[in-house]
Amino acid sequence: MRVYQVPVHTRLWLATALITCSLPQLLLGPVWQSLLLGVVVAIRWLVDHQRMRLPGRIIRGGLLVAAVGMTWFSFGRIYGPEAGVALLVSLFSLKYLEMVRQRDAYVVIVLGYFVCATALLFERGPGMFLFVLLSMLLLTAALVGINHSETKARASSHIKTGSVLFLQAVPVTVVLFVLVPRVAPLWNMQLDSGKARTGMTDSISPGDISELSESSELAFRVAFEGALPPAAERYWRGLTLSHFDGRTWQQAIPRGGAVDSYLYNGRGAPPDWYQQLQAQGKPQSGYSYQLIMEPTQRRWLFAMAVPMLEEGEASLARDMRLVARAPVTQRTRYSITSFPDLRPAIVLDVLERELMLSLPGDSFGRRARTLADQWRRDSRTDNEIVSRALRHFREQPFHYTLKPPPLTTDPIDEFLFRTQRGFCEHYASSFTFLMRAAGVPARVVVGYQGGEQNTLGSHLLVRQYDAHAWTEVWLQGQGWVRVDPTGAVAPDRIALGLRASLRGDEEAQDTLEGLDSFASGGLLGRLQQWTDYVDFRWQTWVLGYDNASQLQLLRHWLGEASPLRIAASLVAAISVLLTLYMLILLRQAGTRRQTVLEREFWRVHQRVEQQVGHPLAQGLSPQALARVIDLKWPKAGPLAHQWAVYYQQLLYNPGFGAGKAQIRHLRRLRNRLYKLLD
Amino acid sequence: MRLPAPLHDLYERWLSRRLPRSGRVVLNQKRIFIFPTGYGFFYLLVASLLFIGGINYENNLILALSFLLASLFLVAILHTYRNLSGLGIRNGDSESGFSGASGALEVILFPERRDHLCLWLYWQGQAAQQVSVTGGEESSLWLNIRLNQRGRILAPRLKVESRFPLGLLRTWSYVSLDHYCLAWPTPQEWPQCPADGGDDHSQQVPTGRAGNDEFQGLREYSPGDSLRRIDWKGYAAGKGLNTKLFEEPAGGRLWLRWDRLEGMGDEQRLSILCHWVLTLDQQQLPYGLVLPGMTLAPDMGDVHRWRALDALACYPEFD
Secondary structure, three states: OOOOOOOHHHHHHHHHHHHHHHHHHHHHOOHHHHHHHHHHHHHHHHHHOOOOOOOOHHHHHHHHHHHHHHHHHHHOOOOOHHHHHHHHHHHHHHHHHOOOOHHHHHHHHHHHHHHHHHHHHHOOOHHHHHHHHHHHHHHHHHHHHHHOOOOOOOHHHHHHHHHHHHHHHHHHHHHHHHHOOOOOOOOOOOOOOOOOOOOOOOEEOOOHHHHHOOOOOEEEEEEEEOOOOOHHHOEEEEEEEOEEOOOOEEOOOOOOOOHHHHEEOOOOOOOHHHHHHHHOOOOOOOEEEEEEEOOOOOOEOOEOOOEEEEEOOEEEEOOOOEEEOOOOOOOEEEEEEEOHHHHHHOOOOHHHHHHHOOOOOOOOOHHHHHHHHHHHHHOOOHHHHHHHHHHHHHHOOOEEOOOOOOOOOOHHHHHHHHHOEEOHHHHHHHHHHHHHHOOOOEEEEEEEEOOEEEOOOOEEEEEHHHEEEEEEEEEOOOEEEEEOHHHHHOHHHHHOOHHHHOOOOOOOHHHHHOOOOHHHOHHHHHHHHHHHHHHHHHHHHHHOOOHHHHHHHHHHHHOOOOHHHHHHHHHHHHHHHHHHHHHHHHOOOOOOOOOHHHHHHHHHHHHHHHHHOOOOOOOOOHHHHHHHHHHHOHHHHHHHHHHHHHHHHHHHOHHHOOOHHHHHHHHHHHHHHHHHOO | OOOOHHHHHHHHHHHHHHOOOEOEEEOOOOOOEEEEOHHHHHHHHHHHHHHHHHHHOOOHHHHHHHHHHHHHHHHHHHHHHHHHOOEEEEEEEEEOEEOOOEEEEEEEEEEOOOOEEEEEEEEOOOOOEEEEEOOOOOEEEEEEEEOOOOEEEEOOOEEEEEOOOOOOEEEEEEEOEOOEEEEEOOOOOOOOOOEEOOOOOOOOOOOOOOOOOOEEEEEEOOOOOOHHHEOHHHHHOOOOOEEEEEOOOOOOOEEEEHHHHOOOOHHHHHHHHHHHHHHHHHOOOOEEEEEOOEEEEEEOOHHHHHHHHHHHHHOOOOO
């Protein structure tokens, strides 16, 4: 059997397309995959240049077994997303080696389209998408090439044809993307992007948050519909921690409380605390926003108090937080409205009160307890205790720093009375302890505070270094009230953010320099704003274009998102586009292209007219043109007649065979004629 | 795939009604058919797999890629169709042959307004040939044709096919050219020369030059003269191309006659006449041909031979 030869003009396209398609996987996957592809491309090159025979079935089979074996060795399995994609890319390379018929070339290319798409399972940025589009363009050029069986075709014409097809396909793609209804998944295939990320953990001990503050990674974005809350109100609550063992704060629920009554997901009978919340009615003013979470591998979301979910899959917890149904493993969008005025509606029952007043064993915080007792005795109301405590933090020489000295045995007392240097978790922790010791129910809240505004999209960008911890105290009649002791020590931290508050701090300088911010420089900052804006829009418009936003958009456009209207608009839009393309593609060329003979005649005609100096009569035949020449330049007469006769022979005598040689002869006659015309 | 016979007949009749014979055809919407190839279906399968993947992983980008593949396919329909649309096809020359052997027909492709790349042309039972029509110039193609019987062999229905640019779709058209190829009768040896005139008794084949034609002189060569009568010596000596003239053979003119072969079937008569035309031509004896309804005056040379053979092929309907 004759081995299929990829046309010479297409080999380069095919090899480039192959490498481009595999590249994302090669960069992620084990090294042997790159080696395999290199070997395959080299063998193919040698085979194409007749330097070696195509490896036989046994060698190809051996390579296949080796690829499967190596995949098993590297991933421990051959199914599942990572291993599956790795195997697919290896098979793709091997198929390229196995191209012995034209059919195989088609299979390689169509498989290539599939391989391209798998890269998008793991990375969904706009850059990766553009790269995948480029790979697809190269594949299309290769597809055009293998269909162009003329040996003299030029390689560059393939990419041209491919690009035209591509450019025309893109508007149709956009129509399909916008209008084709999003179906619910047929079966569940949650994909874990598996990246270990920095972020909040579900307990906090001294030093946890100051570690976070060294990362400028994105935590989440918030896009407000309407006014932004003032900077000092931007507290994004993540977790409330109510159990303290003297060192670490942890989440806890009241003794005897059922976990399922703690969360309400909007289905079934609402628990009593939710009913009481509902009884208040919806306040008029609230902040509406879209929260776009980065993957955290955790279930809790970040929102301002008291969040009500408009869109998305999450439940409301009793402590006014949102909890997603499953860990957030990929960027996810939630629509939320927060009603700060709803805070007083939250109740505190006896068991919960007991939890919020619980303290670790007596060995922790003795001096603190004494101080708290004194405040209790001197104050008439809980409110007054809070003010006294805040005054204490303000007046004592407390210092806000990223590099607090280590606390060894009794963190509360050591911090409050000895080191007095700490980060937000130190202040929140000791403040909450003091409140509980003074008999005021209190808890630590961790989350993020602040956020940087992108002026292009006017959305907030909350980074890991915005992580923060503060306290909430229960005051009769006011519900849970936020108290931020850090604000008492370092007001700039709350109003301007971490960077501003630490600007004068020598120790923190090297940490700060490593952190990104839009404020970091003129052009660079501007560029970062743009990058962030594109990323944000990509997230909201492309990746976040789901069933709900589709319905909303279609309702806006079509008035009603009925299947009939969607189908009709889909058909109409595509028909309009295709008709337009048809008109462009099949249009009658405005000016007919001159044939070679017509051009020859036209040239002589032009030349004579130019030399004579006045326009010639209309509709001259070659013979008549020769007579004109004869009259004006008798010397050139015979040659002119010879030219005319030859011309007519070429034009009308079918036996003459108007080939290239004849045209060349005609051209020679013309050139000789030119020399005689002067 | 073959259709059952009655359906196939219906289909053939529908085709010939839809695409009547003509000497010049420009392919247009009415004549062009289009359908995905096997690869096209494979490609659509991959696109649907991506669609399902995109839905299941709730990955909008993979969905977008599946839409892009589908859109490329839609756009490819237009481009594939365009590659055939506006292609003109007309009769060219023809090359006759003896029945039982093969002849050839020339088909000329001309562009109406655009280039047509990688076209495949063939008719039933022949290997496809590839041709491109570019640069506004005509391309011609010789297609072999089996000559199964004597007479005018009409061009079979020609299939013009193209898969350019993506090979995902095949577009084709049938062209019934009003073009024919003449199939000369198969020569059949027959000892008796069915000829009148000349020496009535010289029924044996006169061998060689026999000295009964005498050299008369030279005249300038004109196309169609037998190459064997050219004065090659003179040509080599630089006297130009001349044809030698001989006196009429002593026996006078030979008339090959249909009537002389009575009692035989038409085809056999024609075959015998054909044999004698070839024999006499080889011996460079002038001969005439008399068929019912047609007479060819005695002469000799290539052109004369062709005329005689064509007349035998056309019998009984001469133009």
